[in-house]
Amino acid sequence: MNLKRLCRDAVLTAVALTIFIVELQIPDLLPIPGVKLGLANIVTVTALFTLGPVDALAILLCRILLGSLFSGNMMALVYSLSGGLLSFLVMLLLKKILTAKQLWAASVFAAVAHNLGQILAAVAVTATPSLFIYLPILTVSGVVTGLFTGAAAQFAVKRLSGVLKN
């Protein structure tokens, strides 16, 4: 891996981490586990659509690992990982069929997939299938927050792709 690429990915990871930590300070909107803005995903989407899957996955994994460490919430790691990886997979598939102007939609589906992955992990960890009752409301939250982060990512890609690519 060349130095430039390493530095660029490290800076993006730092940006994602900062957003993640700042977002933790925002009080919960609803007393439902998993309802959050997911602003750090803006960086993942931007990286995926400008730099490609390898860099984006590296940034995502570093952010999740360090984010859990820094927030002192290591028990959230398994939920973040399953949600993050499932949403990454969905975005990877959508990237093949979406144009740059439809990038926001990838984020919507990614957010919904993220929440689905979290519930699957929570059901597995707590052995409580009744947690699926949260799936519909987390889907609503995923669509709304995904639209927001998707729009932000689309702006970021438009403005930053020249800077990030060379």
Place this chain on the structure above:
Amino acid sequence: MVKTRTLVTIILCILLLAIAASLFLWLRPAGGRVANVYLDGELLYSIDLDALTEKKTYTVETDRGVNVLVAEPGRIRVESADCPDQVCVDFGWLTDSAAPIVCLPHRLVIQLTGETDVDAEVGG
């Protein structure tokens, strides 16, 4: 390539379906006033909320952390917890909703059902 119109339609359909499902699930009564407290998927307490006459406090302590539950006639809540997110505390009172109180970091779930589990330690 997919048309944007198609994307918007798919997303709108998902959104409307999810809203309908949430309303249906959340407004549906639990069908009973027995609070089952699960830790790691195993039934820990089964508390008949209608049979309670006074306030009762339960402390659930594991190596992951502590949750303090308070049961009163007809309702139950998590009074305090040392988990980082406090989602279980913010949930407030559970009175007749089918949606459970969850403390994911401590793997604790409180759910209302219609029946008491006879094998459980009833009322703590």
